[in-house]
Amino acid sequence: MNRTATHYRDSITELSARQRARALLDAGSMRELADPFCHLSSPWLGLQGITPQADDGVVVAKGSFDGQPTVVLAIEGGYQGGSMGEVGGAKIAGALELAAEDNRNGIPIQAIILFETGGVRLQEANLGLAAIAEIHSAIVDLRRYQPVIGISAGPVGCYGGMSIAAGLCSYLIMTREARLGLNGPAVIEQEAGIDEFDSRDKPFIWSLTGGEQRFQSGLADAYVADDIEEVRMAMRTLRARGTPPSHRSDLFENYLGRLAMIDTGAPATAEMVRHLYAIGLES
């Protein structure tokens, strides 16, 4: 993060999911599993007149990071908004399950998840939701052995059930381009009205849910530039911390204490959240 301004940045947001996985792993170490030649595409999209894709928008890549066995799960935001269908969801859950199994057998493989997703793919609704529950389960299992690092780079952001998955990770890295929230702006506007949430007001959305805000309020662990090397450096720093004694998702006492202090009569602002959450949330 101390690199000079003249340094030429290698953007992560401009890369495809496959390119991101390759760029984050040690050079030459990547091997893709269940790749497009396995033709694991959605059995449900074709029935609805939507063209399936041979990788269903998820890349499972094994390799190493700083020499340690690593599996990268990268969601392709450019395909169906990074939505989780049956196949893509099973790729992520299945790989995390195998990683946990490896750890039980003494193989210290870690997982990196690149979240670029609107959440459940509504065309596969209940199978997307079921897969996300399995992803949650597998993260909670694996993080007992190795830190699970989530990355939200942008531009899609991380929403829906997958924002819960991000909240289960041991560590979360975000860029300025990233957004993290449970409900997408359009859905909140639909459910609660435009006075509650204006889905077209981009600066407002970023100010509440963007990477910088999430980092400043302790809901993310690293805030980095849109640059591969910076992401790798953050991965290195966080990995060096090991498995945290308590995960952020374990801190119910701390969060309940803070929430008791909110004035729910006033519209929430970024400043209010930073003020309430910034200090001392670590257990």
Add this chain to the structure above:
Amino acid sequence: MSTVNQHQRGNAWLSALTEHSQRLDGFFPSVRVVDAPLDGRAARYIAVVPDQDSRFPRARHGEVGLIEGWELARAVEQVVTRDSGQETKTAIVAVIDVPSQAYGRTEEAFGIHQALAGAAAAYAKARLAGHPVIGLIVGTAMSGAFLAHGYQANRLIAIRDPEVMVHAMGKESAARITLRSVDALESLAASIPPMAYDIDSYASLGLLHACITLDDPDAPTPADVAQMQQSLHAALDDILNDPRRDLSSRLGAANRRASLTVREVLRKQWHAPSP
């Protein structure tokens, strides 16, 4: 569904299944917790119910919001901590009738995703620690609310009833987001099981341990309660006889074939040598 009766089933069933036991003090009114036996074993029953007086206006009708997410985590973590080191683990029954997660500015700003992660993690950790966890779907089990409250259970039971429903998003929002009319969405849902809103279509995905038909799901009769208890006992037995602590019992339905195929392919390729 009348407005008055909306999302009262959680409370009705919580009471019916724990009738001789007191609700625990010290939780927010929207999260009801009762310790009562299940087939002779200690169990904790948890329901999210409407609280018209909640300080959070977007979470007054049974939605899982910031408070509910973290309170669920607390209710579950309490028994996990209490039983650590014990061989016999308290069972946990999530009684599920949740309309949705809370949709609001305050919720997003203060990280409702993290609160729901707290709840999901607590249930998953309880299951991994050996607590038998059962999710009992008595009403709606929608989206993020279901992910936080019940979807991490070892086994799921649902009532076969038109008002019992599992889904990722309500029809109106789903139509808007997928750029379809509600009519078009409904006609697609009729032919594509994962998109359907009815519980039999959901059951065809293999995600339920049991789906039971009762006389009165709103105000359960003694016979209904007895049948539900029988189903809970069967689920508990099934969990106790299963060495696995994961969610793999949900795989195997023909309508979920791809979920299994993907895992088989990954396993086959997982240990191949690196380049």
